[in-house]
Amino acid sequence: LRGHPSSEENRDPPPREEGEIPPTQAEQEEEEDVVEIVTTTGDRDVVDPDPFTSESAQILFGEIMGCNLELEYLKKNKNKNIIDVLGRV
Known part of the structure; x- marks a missing residue:
């Protein structure tokens, strides 16, 4: 039993503008796989979760370590x- 479909599953796509070509199924699937990460500083990083390799994990880990330092x-x-300010008081 699946229950009720989520709002994401049953939402209608936005209406197309005149002359707009509808995306292919492959384009729609690719678009769904992309994740956008927005940090508190407003930086944006677009991540494609599908081809997550050990090399990309190491790069990401290195970036995290650099930020941590x-x-x-x-x-x-x-x-x-x-401490400097309190020492002057």
Whole structure:
């Protein structure tokens, strides 16, 4: 028993503009596979989850580690600034 279809399954596609060519099924499937990630800084990263290889995982992991190091540096610098300001009071 599947129950009720989700709103995503039964939603109608947006109406086409005059002269617009409807996408092929392959294009629709490809479009559904793409995921957009928006960070708190407003950066956008488009990820295709299908061909996720060990190489792409290593690249992603490296980017995360780089961001983590930068975050640690910012935290230390913030704490140092707080200590400097409190030392002057």
